[in-house]
Amino acid sequence: MSFDLDAGLAARRAAGLYRQRRIAHTPQAPARRFDEGGRLTFCSNDYLGLANHPALIEALADGARRWGVGAGASHLLAGHTAAHHALEEELAAAVGRPRALLFSTGYMANVGVLGALLDRDAAVFSDRLNHASLIDAARLSRAAVRVYGHGDVADLDAQLAAESAGRRLVITDGVFSMDGDLAPLPALAWLARRRDAWLMVDDAHGFGVLGPAGAGSVAQAGLGLDDVPVLMGTLGKALGTFGAFVAGSEALIETLIQHARSYIYTTALPPALAEATCVALRLMQSEGWRRDRVAALIARFREGAAALDLPLLESATPIQPLVAGSTERALAWSAHLDSHGIVVPAVRPPTVPDGTARLRIVLTAAHEEAEVDRLLNSLAALPPRA
Structure with missing residues (x-):
């Protein structure tokens, strides 16, 4: 039996599950430059903002x-x-x-x-x-x-x-x-x-x-x-x-x-x-202030998300999942944010269970309050959630 890799990749693309990498040209930080230009990122696990300290x-x-x-x-x-x-x-x-x-x-x-x-x-x-x-x-x-x-x-x-x-x-x-x-x-x-x-x-x-x-x-x-x-x-x-x-x-x-x-x-x-x-x-x-800052940003984001009636999962940690449900909707939401200069990749099955595709929004000590507000303003104009 031969390995038909092309067919497998084509099927993955058709299902909206194909993964692609962005190429960054600047160090780890909320504001970064990619091939597509400058972007504000909310997807790094650099929770305390130490990666480029x-x-x-x-x-x-x-x-x-x-x-x-x-x-x-x-x-x-x-x-x-x-x-x-x-x-x-x-x-x-x-x-x-x-x-x-x-x-x-x-x-x-x-x-x-x-x-x-x-x-x-x-x-x-x-x-x-x-x-x-x-x-x-x-x-x-x-x-x-x-x-x-x-x-x-x-x-x-x-x-x-x-x-x-x-x-x-x-x-x-x-x-x-x-x-x-x-x-x-x-x-x-x-x-x-x-x-x-x-x-x-x-x-x-x-x-x-x-x-x-x-x-x-x-x-x-x-x-x-x-x-x-x-x-x-x-x-x-x-x-x-x-x-x-x-x-x-x-x-x-x-x-x-x-x-x-x-x-x-x-x-x-x-x-x-x-x-x-x-x-x-x-x-x-x-530097305990770093954890305090993350906690303050989480509270600010969740308060803003609640006002927008966004479908956030319950989380008191820097990981703030915004559940889209379908893979197609999660991809559309991610593309919407990208059009506003914000990077939050869509997380799709099999990383998460079927029907729970999402945006995994992450807040870090390196983010500013104004950046969180910019994210919320962009989320306010998400494509229809129904």
């Missing part, structure tokens, strides 16, 4: 002068430097756990953790709206995969009660990346302990934004190591750099070093990037 740029340059560019090897060969180690220690302290381990991406962290902890005799319980990296990690782990309703603790309880597997892991986003809502972490933690399971939280979109000093959704919920034995966070969103980490007990981190294939068999992050991330982490902790 002068202190991070300086730290990266200084780190490159000290360490060179590439790490040159995996952490277990010759790639683990004092810069990596210092960052791991600072990340562990930031989330209140004994140890942390760096991964190249959040995707690799999730795949590595589940692959190291689970096998064919285990079971993993995944929220229906978890990020693709958790979904794929569960599938690749070889464990039995059980999917519970989004945030549905009763459904999860029933599935845990019926499962006979010895090793059981509940996995959830802390903040759901397409809906912006929070997982019911206290209830999940209580249930996991009651059912003799572990809870793992992917806090990619909560770390840096929520909790005391930006420690994340788990800290905001008042949960500790015993409640959430496995915590994953990313560095390329609120911290504005790149990479990910897993934090937990001494035994967990040592187990991952021994068994997580996506950690063992890949080149370490550039050490200069670790230097820059340490600076970003300190800014995250010391």
Whole structure:
């Protein structure tokens, strides 16, 4: 059988699901220049506005002068430097756990953790709206995969009660990346302990934004190591750099070093990037005004959206989903904003469930109030929603 790739691509185009990239010619910021010209963007995960911060740029340059560019090897060969180690220690302290381990991406962290902890005799319980990296990690782990309703603790309880597997892991986003809502972490933690399971939280979109000093959704919920034995966070969103980490007990981190294939068999992050991330982490902790600013912009946007009767999902995070329903309507809304010089890409199936295509509007500390008002003025003239 031959691979008819052209037919598959044509079908995707016809369904309105074809993905295309914009080419940016300026650094990460709300106002950017693309091939099409200048645009105001509301689609970046640079929640604290740190990706183009002068202190991070300086730290990266200084780190490159000290360490060179590439790490040159995996952490277990010759790639683990004092810069990596210092960052791991600072990340562990930031989330209140004994140890942390760096991964190249959040995707690799999730795949590595589940692959190291689970096998064919285990079971993993995944929220229906978890990020693709958790979904794929569960599938690749070889464990039995059980999917519970989004945030549905009763459904999860029933599935845990019926499962006979010895090793059981509940996995959830802390903040759901397409809906912006929070997982019911206290209830999940209580249930996991009651059912003799572990809870793992992917806090990619909560770390840096929520909790005391930006420690994340788990800290905001008042949960500790015993409640959430496995915590994953990313560095390329609120911290504005790149990479990910897993934090937990001494035994967990040592187990991952021994068994997580996506950690063992890949080149370490550039050490200069670790230097820059340490600076970003300190800014995250010391400059609480950034979180305050994001919260104020969220309130301003939601108030304006309510006045316009826009179909926003409930979200107290920077992720503000505006549900269009059909793929065609979401594309039309995105094109309308683009015609007003604003970039908010349409998010379509399979990234979100059928019938829930949307604009994923994201607010950051780098946005101005006038820019939020400009967005609202453009949304006021959206094509018909009926």
